[in-house]
Amino acid sequence: MERLNQIGIDLSSEKNLNRLLENIVTRVRGFTNCDAGTLYRVNEKKQTLSFEIMQTESTGYYAGGTTENKISLPPVPLFVDGEPNHSNVSAHVCVTKEIVNIPDVYEAEGFDFTGPKKYDEKTGYRTESMLVVPMLDHSDKVIGVLQLINALSPEGEHMPFPSRFESMVRSLASQAAVAINNALLIAEIENLFKALVHYTVKAIDARSPHTAGHSSRVAKLSKRIAQDINLQQFGPFADIHFTDDQIEEVWVAGIMHDVGKIGVPEAILEKRNKLDGAKFDRVLERFDHIRDMMLMRAAVDNATHGKPLRDLSDGLKQQLQEWEEDREFILWVNKPGFLAPEKKEHLDAIAAKTFLDIDGNEQPYIEPLEFENFSVVKGNLTDEERKQIKQHVVETSKLLNKLPFTEKLRRVPEYAGSHHEWINGKGYPKGLKGDEIPLVSRIMCVADVWDALTAQDRPYKPPIPPDKSVEILRSAAEHEEFDKDVVELFVSHRLWEKKPGEISEFADDEND
Ligand SMILES: [Fe+2]
Ligand SMILES: [Fe+2]
Structure with a gap:
């Protein structure tokens, strides 16, 4: 019971859905001491069970979740010709909410096991015992199915699943279901928040063609730099690691870094000549x-x-x-x-x-x-106009400090409010020096200037080509304006170039 409780507690603390699904299978396999397991999730719209996680310890096969192996198996229909699909054991468990415990699938009747048998034929594996459990959430709704395969004796031999496991695994599967629902709910709220911020900021940026799309590009670039820092095993960033939450914090600070510009008159933002x-x-x-x-x-x-x-x-x-x-x-x-x-x-x-x-x-x-x-x-710009433009970062701080950010986004106002600080103390608004400036702000400073230099959408000047912009960044680093290490990483890894496989969260991001 204690182990059961501990697993429940551990699962409820994982908020990343893929990792959570993986942990569920691993922990339940560990608890029941079985060789293999599959987790399906219900797709309500399509009325199917989709394969999410597959693990077989003895063959070292791990697929789905955070692994590189994608599962290509087609989803299992819950209904066939309008009737519940009782021939597939997982679908049966899903529609009846009953547990199925089978000592040997080759001798079992009533279910169609051609799938596992075909798999065995191809791989030489032998699917024997099976425990299939519905995952019921707090409202008694089935959100998934756990299929455990081949319970192991202390000697490592295949054996049937003891019946005493049934209720325990059922309880575990339900705790897992609640954890999945929580993770999905949190992800939904976070996605809503991010979309809200993204589109609000886009609207602010769009006031001036000079800045349209600027903030989302700065957010993307800053996030890319932080992720690249995580890959460094040597050099100045070897000991620095951003957690997933911190990477999100970088993105949010990046997207909001210029919100204070809402207080700067358009005539100044748009000024092209000394008099327009x-x-x-x-x-x-x-x-x-x-x-x-x-x-x-x-x-x-x-x-x-x-x-x-x-x-x-x-x-x-x-x-x-x-x-x-x-x-x-x-x-x-x-x-x-x-x-x-x-x-x-x-x-x-x-x-x-x-x-x-x-x-x-x-x-x-x-x-x-x-x-x-x-x-x-x-x-x-006149001194007065320059002052007004510089004021945007003070306004950004004021505005963000009023927002009730969650614990993991706690430092967003500080990061965003320091994106114009320079290493040599000649930046603004506070004139912070060196390490007094948070690393995230030093990252954002480089991303910000890079975008200002290379942006295609500033009518008063043509974009500066990358090689020339690199020179400008390096020279600013030389003058201790920007962080030398961040600039070197950015330049040597050509981080302004989109990496293959990188996806944008927002459909319209590509056009920014
Ligand atoms: Fe700014
Ligand atoms: Fe900016």
Whole structure:
């Protein structure tokens, strides 16, 4: 009884379905001391029993579950022509909820054992005794069938299953059924949570074409890096192992790392030039107006002096030439890039210029806010805009800290909130250094930057090819911005490439 209880307790702690199914067969075989066992699960929709786990200890045959061996046997129908399938022993047990205990299948009557016999013929195995038990859950519903084969005597000889096992195995099978239901329920809730997060974040990302799909790619890449770290037996990551739960935590932190961007105005997220759209059009229109005013005033002047209207003085020609150069310069300076000191002087000179508008009022060529934007030395964002963008990670932390994450996702807010920290302490928001930054955040930092560099969907810049992006990552690692070991692993194992056999959990993930 004690062993029985212990097995029940152990089973209820396994939340991974495949491992759980495997454990059930192994533990029940151990308990009854039998050579082989098969676990079937009921497929309610199709009304069949599907093979989930097959184990034969004496031949070393293990299939289904977490093994590489897939079971190709067709499912067993529970009904044939609308009638319960009593000829197959497992189907019979499933539909009647009765236990079947057979000393020797070759001498048994009433069931069709051509399946096991064919198997014996092919493999030289001898199927003899069989104990077939329904797996009833808390509501007395059959969710599977356990088929145990060849009980062994202390000498290792095949023997019938003692009848005293029947009720014990029945109880064990039911505990296993409850454990399976729990595992399925937890998996369902987790899948719902993940899908909810995935699609919510997708919607946030889609606000800007610059970031569409970014978060799910960062989540996927981060998870891949963590999984690759698990494979390392030598080097800096030899002693680091992420459990399955921790890998999930990496994914969730990855997918949520930029949720704080919901608070950043779209105009900033989408900003391509120093001034965009109408704001820049206003500058160009003003320039046109400046030229028109020059020409108009010259024409009026000519008229009052009796000269032909279109006569241009040398002074005016000079002014128009300058105007042309200034306009060209404004077009150039509006593009993101580097503003060298001599270029800044030209900008200052333009900013100092004024003209008389139609009412005779003195107006600047460019307004203070325009000047501030054009004065950006690197890129296209002003200090204030940069501050607002950086604020997204603070907002991410605030938002995630409010969510009641489960114990195993406890560190998601911390991980997500540190994805812009740098090893040298020059990152943000906290300026953490080296090991103060959690490894998961250091992983996410690399995945994040990689995606920003190589993304196809940023309209303001073409994607940077992988070899060039690798150089950028390495140089940032050299400057102690990113974690050197993570970068080296990522680069040397080419982790941005999808590995064969890797599957996406979300159908639309591939298009991200
Ligand atoms: Fe970010
Ligand atoms: Fe990001």
